Amino acid sequence: MLIYVLKRIGLGIVIVVLAVSLLFLMIHMVPGDPARILLGPRATPEMIAHLSLKMGLDQPLFVQILKFFGNLLRGDLGMDVITNRPVAEIVFGQLPYTLWLIFTAITGAMIIGIPLGCYSALHRNSILDRITGIISVACITAPAFVVALYSLLIFAVWLRWFPAIGAGERGQFWDQVAHLVMPAFAIGLAWVGYLARLVRSSMLEVLGDNHIRTARAYGLPESTVVYRYALKLAVLPTVTVIGVGMGFLLSAALFTEIVFARPGIGKLIFDSITTRNYPVVMGSVLVSTIMFVISTTLSDLINAWLDPRIRAAL
Amino acid sequence: MKDVIRRVAADPLGLMGLCLVTLMVVSAVLAALIAPYDPIALNIMDRLQGPSWSHFLGTDQLGRDLFSRVLYGGQVALKVALVSTGVSLVIGTVLGMIAGFGPRWFDNVIMLFFDTIRSFPTVMFALATVALVGPSLSTVIIVIIVTQIPTYGRVVRTQTLTIKSSEFIKAEIVMGASTFRILTVHILPNVVGPLLILASMDIPTVIALEAGLSFLGMGVKPPTPSWGSILNDGYTLIRITPWPIIAGSIPLVLVTLGFTFLGESLRDQLDPKLRKSL
Numbered sequence: 089m090l091i092y093v094l095k096r097i098g099l100g101i102v103i104v105v106l107a108v109s110l111l112f113l114m115i116h117m118v119p120g121d122p123a124r125i126l127l128g129p130r131a132t133p134e135m136i137a138h139l140s141l142k143m144g145l146d147q148p149l150f151v152q153i154l155k156f157f158g159n160l161l162r163g164d165l166g167m168d169v170i171t172n173r174p175v176a177e178i179v180f181g182q183l184p185y186t187l188w189l190i191f192t193a194i195t196g197a198m199i200i201g202i203p204l205g206c207y208s209a210l211h212r213n214s215i216l217d218r219i220t221g222i223i224s225v226a227c228i229t230a231p232a233f234v235v236a237l238y239s240l241l242i243f244a245v246w247l248r249w250f251p252a253i254g255a256g257e258r259g260q261f262w263d264q265v266a267h268l269v270m271p272a273f274a275i276g277l278a279w280v281g282y283l284a285r286l287v288r289s290s291m292l293e294v295l296g297d298n299h300i301r302t303a304r305a306y307g308l309p310e311s312t313v314v315y316r317y318a319l320k321l322a323v324l325p326t327v328t329v330i331g332v333g334m335g336f337l338l339s340a341a342l343f344t345e346i347v348f349a350r351p352g353i354g355k356l357i358f359d360s361i362t363t364r365n366y367p368v369v370m371g372s373v374l375v376s377t378i379m380f381v382i383s384t385t386l387s388d389l390i391n392a393w394l395d396p397r398i399r400a401a402l
Numbered sequence: 403m404k405d406v407i408r409r410v411a412a413d414p415l416g417l418m419g420l421c422l423v424t425l426m427v428v429s430a431v432l433a434a435l436i437a438p439y440d441p442i443a444l445n446i447m448d449r450l451q452g453p454s455w456s457h458f459l460g461t462d463q464l465g466r467d468l469f470s471r472v473l474y475g476g477q478v479a480l481k482v483a484l485v486s487t488g489v490s491l492v493i494g495t496v497l498g499m500i501a502g503f504g505p506r507w508f509d510n511v512i513m514l515f516f517d518t519i520r521s522f523p524t525v526m527f528a529l530a531t532v533a534l535v536g537p538s539l540s541t542v543i544i545v546i547i548v549t550q551i552p553t554y555g556r557v558v559r560t561q562t563l564t565i566k567s568s569e570f571i572k573a574e575i576v577m578g579a580s581t582f583r584i585l586t587v588h589i590l591p592n593v594v595g596p597l598l599i600l601a602s603m604d605i606p607t608v609i610a611l612e613a614g615l616s617f618l619g620m621g622v623k624p625p626t627p628s629w630g631s632i633l634n635d636g637y638t639l640i641r642i643t644p645w646p647i648i649a650g651s652i653p654l655v656l657v658t659l660g661f662t663f664l665g666e667s668l669r670d671q672l673d674p675k676l677r678k679s680l
Binding site: 107339 | 514651
């Protein structure tokens with residue numbers, strides 16, 4: 089297991105290095121002066137000259153990449169060209185909003201999706217199972233921004249049940265919760281369908297296993313067999329799926345934050361693009377990518393811990 | 403193939419998917435004939451109208467007929483779906499077959515490339531690219547192609563690795579068959595089935611991504627109609643009229659639903675094992 093853990097973490101680091109290099113090269117591959125591109129239209133010749141010197145644009149590309157990584161390791165993601173604040177400070181200031189939103193959405197989806205999938209598996213091919221199946225697919229296919237728009241239209245504009253924009257007043261817990269409901273619903277709805285289907289299929293698989301048959305043969309009550317033995321195993325894939333699905337969650341959070349004008353890393357990227365604040369765009373994308381790689385690595389490690397066959401595959 | 407279509411049509415969900423997809427393709431292709439108005443023609447006098455016999459889905463803030471814009475928007479969605487899925491399918495297949503059949507080091511390099519591309523959250527990668535090169539439909543298509551290649555490449559590689567170790571391929575190699583012949587005559591036909599299922603299930607994601615980027619103003623440029631840009635208009639007018647949101651979302655949801663049902667039905671028909679378990 090230790091060798092697998094080291095190998096997988098090593099692979100994760102290589103992927104982060106390659107991804108960061110790719111982002112770095114993208115800036116350099118675009119026609120024009122990278123310093124001018126990064127600084128945008130507001131740049132004065134002095135600013136361009138200063139950034140060119142700081143980025144070491146007169147040095148070979150390889151040296152520039154090394155320097156970039158050196159800064160990255162020190163937590164230096166560059167400077168915001170509009171407010172002149174460190175990009176890292178801005179990005180990490182917004183990140184908790186996004187993480188909180190994703191956490192709420194996925195927790196809500198688990199609370200609804202897992203029992204739904206469990207019920208479908210236990211009442212296979214019943215009318216309710218079929219209805220759940222169709223609703224699950226419908227939930228999965230509805231893009232997050234469409235769900236967000238409808239939530240905004242129905243619950244904020246028409247019914248006025250929830251506030252439409254923002255994240256709520258700082259320090260006012262219930263106000264923040266009220267502002268969180270609709271964005272979390274918009275992200276979580278697709279996951280309700282997805283988790284319901286996932287739990288249903290893994291539950292059906294587990295229910296056919298020998299140890300469940302043995303438990304039944306011992307005369308254990310059906311509720312004990314299902315909830316104590318089968319469900320425990322059937323929900324395990326959801327942990328790994330959520331890890332791999334972090335990319336989708338981040339993308340959905342981006343749309344949702346924009347629709348609800350809610351602070352977060354997605355809104356930061358969008359606002360920075362519209363103001364051509366490229367260092368903030370690149371810094372935010374970089375942090376999101378690193379977060380995504382960490383979550384997929386973690387989910388792979390959990391998977392390998394649960395299933396020894398996976399360890400041999402790397 | 404005929405048999406597969408017949409079996410998909412016999413499955414209620416498959417039939418529904420097939421009908422929705424056919425409806426989308428036909429309405430997009432025949433948009434010029436069906437659309438009652440020019441999708442970009444302004445008619446300020448008729449602006450912000452609800453559905454009526456003269457405007458089935460109402461009009462937007464510039465008086466443009468939303469039904470006509472939805473029909474023409476289907477062309478954009480169809481174009482993006484076909485071009486980006488087609489190109490990424492071809493490149494992914496070639497790279498996947500080479501990775502699976504070629505030397506181990508080459509396999510490792512390609513897999514690392516796939517993993518690197520997949521390490522970016524798609525929408526954020528798309529936005530970073532758009533931020534650098536500017537918004538356009540071509541940029542959206544290129545970004546989708548790049549991010550979809552690993553999906554197909556990985557499936558083809560796994561299939562190739564499985565087939566590569568089978569007896570008949572070993573026999574072909576002993577008989578002196580060229581690598582090109584083995585790949586095109588023996589391996590390719592065996593990977594087409596799973597690829598088609600994967601492609602039909604990926605198309606909704608591609609269409610939603612294009613709509614999402616256009617919704618953010620990072621895709622199709624105005625005044626060209628796209629479902630995403632109609633939704634963007636709806637977002638700005640949300641307190642005044644719900645119709646642009648309804649008009650833009652209905653085709654988007656129906657098409658993604660159609661392709662998903664079709665893909666799931668295809669998978670169930672082609673893989674009876676899955677059918678049993680799901």
